[in-house]
Each structure stands twice: as C-alpha cells, then as structure tokens.
Amino acid sequence: MKRFEALFAPHMDAAYNLARWLTGNDAAARDVVQESALRAFRFLDRYTDDNPKAWLLTIVRNESYTWLKASAGQRWVAIGDELPEDDLALSHNQTPELLAIHSENAVLIQQALSALPPAFREVIVLKELEDMSYKDIALVVDIPLGTVMSRLARARAQLKLELLKLHDHE
Template identity: 30%
Template sequence: MLEETLPHLPRLRRYARLLTGDAARADDLLQDTLERAARKWALWRPELGAAGAADRQGALRAWLLTLMHRHFLTQLRDQRQHLYEEYVDEHAPAHDPQPQWQQRMDLERALAALPAAAREVLLLVCVEELSYEDAARVLELPVGTVMSRLSRARERLRKLMHDEQPAAGATLRVVK
C-alpha cells in the first residue's frame, strides 16, 4: 500500500493545501486521508478492465482524492455545527463581518472566495489535471454538472482576480 501511495503524496498535499488554505490544516487533512486509506485499503478495487499500471495509478489517485474530498466535507460540516452552537451560546457572530471585496485579492484569496462546489471542481480539473469524468467520479456528480460548475468557477475567478464585484444574479439569466 505504502509504495503505491507515495507517488501521489505531492498532489494530495497540494490539493489539501488549496482546499484548506492553511499548511497545518492541509497536513492534518493529508494525514487523516492516508490513515483512512490504510484502514480501508481492502475496499479499494481498481476499475475492472484496467490493464496497465498507469490505469491502476490513475484509479488509486482518484480514490485517494475522493477520500480526501469526503473527509474535508465532513470537517466543514462539523465546523459549521460547532460555529452554530457557539453562536447560539454566545448570541454573537463567530466571525469578523468585514467585507472582503474591499481588499485586493490575490489568487489564494480569490479561490477562497469561490463557493466550495466551484472551488472543488476548479481544483480537481485545473490543478490536479483530472479529466471531467474522473472529477465527476470523485465528486459523485454528472459530467455535465462538473463542466457547468467549472465554467462558472473560471468566470467568477476571473472577475475576482480583476477586482470586479460579481453582479447580483450574474450567474443566472432569464431566457425568453
């Protein structure tokens, strides 16, 4: 197991860093993912009919990214629940409401400003260079949904990088 996962560590670490935006949290996410992979190794089965080592490695990378993605979503859900409980207990917001659009955004801030669904698709396809089909498998979405989310994420990222405030309702158009 260890020998097969070693080539994927740099990509997993990069994906974790981009998801979390923090090196320490990314390292924790990577470690948790590898622990889960070790526990669930017997459950991993490469796609039937995958003949070559490259196909097996691609299937393993997609499986590891899926484990990481799901664990990240679990962490977000738990964090949201914790923040909600903190808010209810203290009757005060648990965040600083200072508007971020006033600051000049670099790429990392622009990525963080994207909705989670858009950021995940963008990172898997553009950074991790997964095919639309593989990204759809990791995110458990139809390929068409991956393609449309990617298109919207690229457009929103472009606007954020040029300090444009996305117009309200700019993502939807009424067609007569």
C-alpha cells in the same frame, strides 16, 4: 504496506494540495491528509479501481468537508505563497521585475480562488492544479460528468469576476 505505498504515495502532494485549498489551513490540510491516508490504508481491501489518485482524492475531499463542518464558524483565510527552496534561486530569464509580477499575480489568483465557494474551488483545483480529467473529477466529487463541465465553466467565470474585483481594488 508495499501495495499502499505503490498505489498512493505518488499522490500525497495532490492530496495535500486539495486539502489545503478546501480547508484554507495548512495544519488542517496536514491532518486531513494524515486521516485520509489512514482511511485509505484501513480500507485498502475495498480498493478495486484502476485509479488510485481519484480514490485517494475522494477520501481527501470527504475528510476536508468533515473538517470544514466541524470547524464551522471559523473564518477561512487565504493561503500564503510558498515556493520550494530550489525555486528561490533566480534563473537566467527571471529578472527581479518578472518575479515581482509573477508573485503579485500568484497572490491575486490565490485570493480570488480562496473567495470561491468550496464546490467551485475544488473543481478548479482538481482540473487546473492537479490536471485531472473530467472523468476523474466526476469520480472524486461524485457528480455526473456534465455537471463537472458546467461547474467548472461557472467556477472559471466566478474566478474571473473575483480577479477583476481584486484588480479594481488595487
């Protein structure tokens, strides 16, 4: 149990983040992370890598796609903008105007990201939100390194188009 906690506990936020973006559902993301943690614990004896985050996120990715297949036909929803409680207080350089602009931009980015196909969304989330290396993304998504780079470039281009569409509708 201590080995499991030492290896994977630091990566549970990343696991939830990936699951939430892939499933588009808070409750499903919690279920996916719980099932993924259980699988990681159950198969801990098979873990031989030196990259626990990539190993765990691979499980989370697979569990997320399993959930998506099982719930096919359900409409995907955008993810709400939630701030941790300690971020709610205004700092000296956060005026209400700046916070409103930031909040509006965050909502637009979330809507645009939610509109991307899961294969594009996952590489954006892993690279930009989880700050994973291309090599680690290749491990998680189980694609060649070159495919990661090209998929990420295409995902960024599509994200830009989605943002432009949303901006034009304002």
